[in-house]
Amino acid sequence: MPRLRVALAQTNPVVGDLSGNARRILDATVAAHAAGADLLVTGEMALSGYPIEDLASRPSFLAASRRAVEELARELDARGLGSLAVIVGHPDGPFEPRALGSSNAPTAIAQNCASVLQGGTVVARYAKHHLPNYSVFDEYRVFIPGDELLVLRIGGVDAAVIVCEDLWRDGGPVGRVLESDAGVLLVLNASPFERDKDEVRLPLVTRRATETDTIVAYVNIVGGQDDLVFDGDSVVVDGSGRILARAPQFDEHLLIVDVDADEAGDHPAPAGVHRVELPASESRDRSPLPTDIATLPDDREQLWNALVTGLRDYVDKNGFRSVTLGLSGGIDSAVCAAIAVDALGPDRVYGVSMPSKYSSEHSRSDADLLAAATGIHYSVEPIADLVHPVESQLALDGVAAENLQARIRGVILMGLSNMHGHLVLTTGNKTELAVGYSTIYGDSVGGFAPIKDVPKLLVWELARWRNDHARTRGETPPIPVGSIEKPPSAELRPDQTDQDSLPPYELLDAILEHYISQLLGKDDIVALGYDRETVEFVTGLVDRAEWKRRQGAIGPKISAIAFGRDRRLPITYRPTD
């Protein structure tokens, strides 16, 4: 039974940064070559970053991507790594567009490809067959599907190559893997983190491995890209379903593993399969490798790490040196500050307390405590003298006067951002965004929303987890107990609490889960035993807040249906169901 040494390069690409992403792959190849690998596989689109969205419709971007692949092949060869087969994910084109429809708009001219580089050139290319076009994915919009499986005959083994969604669907490439009797299945992925997704993904990989009796090498990219966080968690599973190797979540990693695969037979390649014979790598090595099997942390730690990664990469990839956020003393801003500190370190975080005449003493002191516990930069900007002239000139009262306070705070944070180059973080949670319980151009101000996809109850849960996590490591818990324990309040009028205007959060989050994530209608939710008046009140708030959400900052997706491109609904809409 031939043994193949496979390297999985779990890299963190930046969309569009072809040369930087190529360097990451080059570095991984240097290490894989030194470790005697037979081949190296990257994640999906590791050369361009993912998702590239409508960049796929720009011929010059596709041409640049193709050049970058060819340059990478030449560079690998020039560095003496040319004998190692490197399978790299990238967009390719431009190809003849699909038939035009009823608009002058562009249509798909690209393919989502995996190219095999060896000896300084591209020796084979696979194009993704199944194009996901649901959830956050718009691949049918921008890509043309491929129609042929690629099989690499290397070191006496047949290794099939597919891309991401191809693994999930029964027809097409997976069927051909079985027909072609491949011993190894290499899968390039860009699979975003989603809570509990590992409970779907690993079983799928395992099922495909046993079904097709192949060793499946599943390579995922890692890192934050706008609202998506790729969690890595690359894994190799053999035909009996055993995990041979597993990379950690959220970090770049080079996973190298020996696989003992069935010897390739001498049958011809079946129809729809392109088979390519590759010379063995000069670097081949059979000395034993240490076992490399990461374990997944628990649910809360995974979530926390996803939020930290999403923020860190947004900040760093967009070249911000620092972030600023308003500290109200409440739970949301405290959790956002703790995430920012874990992502960037305290020296890159600037907290601003902006008390009004309605701010309670404990709010100010909880903000102080947070700043002290985390060591972030901290300043206090009282708003009374800024609010009063506007309130008085315009004769504002009621909700208009309440919103004014939030808007003056937004003006302050943006002023500080303009002066010092900070990215402003907006601290709204998913529950608040769902029901529109925020002031647009006020507390919604900011370029990134760290807990945008975290419902209120989960905000509390994560806060408690983070403090416990600190305690178990002998560190200071970052989040003041007062911020966790006290009743939540916007503090825009005397003695206000959230429950003056909203149902209790236990009830609210449950209804929102049914309406938003489960896609139930009002009657469906009432049929589950909820009070009709409450259900209609909550769903009405959700429907009417769509215009605000459209103007909101992006933030990391951690659920099956996040606000944003995951949930596309009209603003102009008369609900009937």
Place this chain on the structure above:
Amino acid sequence: MPRLRVALAQTNPVVGDLSGNARRILDATVAAHAAGADLLVTGEMALSGYPIEDLASRPSFLAASRRAVEELARELDARGLGSLAVIVGHPDGPFEPRALGSSNAPTAIAQNCASVLQGGTVVARYAKHHLPNYSVFDEYRVFIPGDELLVLRIGGVDAAVIVCEDLWRDGGPVGRVLESDAGVLLVLNASPFERDKDEVRLPLVTRRATETDTIVAYVNIVGGQDDLVFDGDSVVVDGSGRILARAPQFDEHLLIVDVDADEAGDHPAPAGVHRVELPASESRDRSPLPTDIATLPDDREQLWNALVTGLRDYVDKNGFRSVTLGLSGGIDSAVCAAIAVDALGPDRVYGVSMPSKYSSEHSRSDADLLAAATGIHYSVEPIADLVHPVESQLALDGVAAENLQARIRGVILMGLSNMHGHLVLTTGNKTELAVGYSTIYGDSVGGFAPIKDVPKLLVWELARWRNDHARTRGETPPIPVGSIEKPPSAELRPDQTDQDSLPPYELLDAILEHYISQLLGKDDIVALGYDRETVEFVTGLVDRAEWKRRQGAIGPKISAIAFGRDRRLPITYRPTD
């Protein structure tokens, strides 16, 4: 040769308003019945509104739509109109979902249907075959394609039924129309307005009519829905390419026309064609009809009407009584005010002049003149006393101090909106949004952006056209000459003009057209003869402003690639091409 009297109901639906939309169809049917029609056809999704986006993934919405179709059939019968065949567009489902992919997200469970109502029931149903998934359309995301053509045998004629995109593609339904030897082709459409689209749409309808030797009855919906404006322009073209009838743009209209079609043969229906025999309408009438052929106005008038319709319907469908906007004395706010007056009448428009210490005398007087010429409500709120306390407390200067002025204006408009219920209009044009030449949470504040898709040069052109149009009708030109003639300026510092920071608008708009609409890369544009430094400066501004555009208000699409769902690009992005 049998004669068929066909009614095309060009209605203005509201998304989700099943009962209101049904009433519009019912009213049209009453009129069509009285006029002796043999059948009535609505636009695509006229019962639900279009696009319904992810509402198509909510089973309860689909169930409500199906009930609404059945209720409409019963109601028509109860009113004595049951003998008239009514073909109505609506979503249908839920159906068995397509195979699930790599996420827990929902996938398509709906079809985009045309149902035939007669005798109180649904007697036949067609499902759209070709699903557009480019430009603003996400139909492959939410719909399952149909696979059978519907042919109605009525009054001795075979009338085929298809939906929108089906007409544009060569394969599938159009091929079967030819095979089935139909005499009439009924097409239900929801085709948004786009500049010069009539130069594509009418030739297509004509080509299909002559190719298939059928009389094509093309019914489009009308009206604004969020960022789309459906222009109607329903048309009937015979097999020789002659226009038999044409409805006006942008208005609801019932177009009734007699068509002399080939008699249906006695051949069996070909494979993939479902043929249904319908009894003739009791209302049949053969007395002659007046000719009803609307003429299209010129390009500028079409554009203006699209902008007016987009704003009017956003305001009215969302239940706003009034709008407010800042009047700077500049061209953008003047054009927005003129559009608002044409859409809503002056009594629903509230202009606010918010002069600063940098505002010129002519700015204030041009704002005064506009208010006087249009008769809108008008107030003046100087900002100096509101800006100063913030500037001083935070020690803001430079760009931070400039932006502060714009943000205080945003605070004022939102305060007035909160007090009086006005919708705030934001007056930025497409050029400004492209290069990020605006203050986020400042002049970008608002729920709707009337000229969001209008480049600066076109703003001037439309302003001149609107004034000329007034003059030719003996009315007062709404837009002050000063607003059109003076050099554009943000007036955030002394003697500032836009050209301090930006290339001349002739050059800027040309480069933007290449970069945004033509999807050219930087090198491509330089190759056309533009200065490299200017091209890189402009495209760099465009790339870096993506985060601002994502938080911007929606506004009516009038070009092939508008900002919004037409152009989906990452925020985090290192440009290379």
